[in-house]
Structures are given as C-alpha cells and as structure tokens.
Amino acid sequence: MSEAQFEDHGDGLLARLIWSNDMPLPDHLADRNIQAVIAQRPDGTVVTDDPSLSPRVYLYDSALTVTDARVLAKALTDAANLADQWCGSLDLTEMTDRELLEILPDLDFKDNDMRATVQSLIHLGEATRNLAQIHIIARAMELGR
Incomplete structure (x- = not known):
C-alpha cells in the first residue's frame, strides 16, 4: 500500500x-x-x-x-x-448460486416452467445453506466456541 x-x-x-x-x-x-x-x-x-x-x-x-x-x-x-x-x-457446475441466477435469463430452456423450477431449486439451496449455517453458529455458541 x-x-x-x-x-x-x-x-x-x-x-x-x-x-x-x-x-x-x-x-x-x-x-x-x-x-x-x-x-x-x-x-x-x-x-x-x-x-x-x-x-x-x-x-x-x-x-x-x-x-x-x-x-x-x-x-x-x-x-x-x-x-x-x-x-x-460454460461449466455450470463451477458457478456460484449467485452467478447462476445472473445468467439464468440467458440460458436456453425448453419452457419457462423449467426455468422457474431451476430458479426455485437454486433459492432452496441458498435457504438450506443459510439454515445450516444458523444451526452451526447456534451449536458453536452453546459449546462456547
């Protein structure tokens, strides 16, 4: 610096x-x-x-x-x-959830229902990860860590 x-x-x-x-x-x-x-x-x-x-x-x-x-x-x-x-x-498996959500509108799906399903699954994965983090933090606090 x-x-x-x-x-x-x-x-x-x-x-x-x-x-x-x-x-x-x-x-x-x-x-x-x-x-x-x-x-x-x-x-x-x-x-x-x-x-x-x-x-x-x-x-x-x-x-x-x-x-x-x-x-x-x-x-x-x-x-x-x-x-x-x-x-x-484009390797979708290497992308973060946020990156996937950003490019989702540009991906070629057979219909909008599939696009909505993929988007819902990504959001569900984010929510699950957040819930797991909350439980891990709560457990760590219980153990005094």
Whole structure:
C-alpha cells in the first residue's frame, strides 16, 4: 500500500491519497494495472463527500467510480460467460448460486416452467445453506466456541 503526505487538494482541507497494491493478475496480464485509491483526512476518515476525492478504482490510467468499476466488471463477466456459452464451454457446475441466477435469463430452456423450477431449486439451496449455517453458529455458541 502506498501512502502520500497530507496536502491541500483544492478544497482547503488536508488529505492524502492511499493507493492499494496492484491487484494480482496472471503473468500474461501483468502489464495491466488495477488499483484502488482513497483520500484520507488527518483524522483518519475517508473522504466521501468530495467527488474529486471520492474512492476510485484505476484500470490502467482510467479512474472509475466504485459503482462504474462494478458495472464494468459485471459487463466483462457477462461477455465472458456469453462467449463460453456460444462455444459450449460454460461449466455450470463451477458457478456460484449467485452467478447462476445472473445468467439464468440467458440460458436456453425448453419452457419457462423449467426455468422457474431451476430458479426455485437454486433459492432452496441458498435457504438450506443459510439454515445450516444458523444451526452451526447456534451449536458453536452453546459449546462456547
């Protein structure tokens, strides 16, 4: 993580920029730079009320708002999933429930009843997992762990 000295960034208040380390990428993508940056006041608070100093995600040399970075990440994931789907290599068994729910509208089912059934099964699996976690936590608390 990289920290700069506190400076006046034009608003009359001191702030310093704190940069994350580069996000890890495989070697063949290592020439790309993805980092998060925030502005911090001397009291330790993160600046969120000044658009010019609000948290950003840098992709190469482009500064993106956190929201725009998420939109871009989703669009990239959607495009990759579509490319996989076109060539038949989308492995549904490797996807999380959330990812499955996101691509569910794009999958080719024989009818909407099957789509609704699959969606219900995914939700049922999530509910079952949540219930199991609640019971595990409750039991751990009973045992004092």
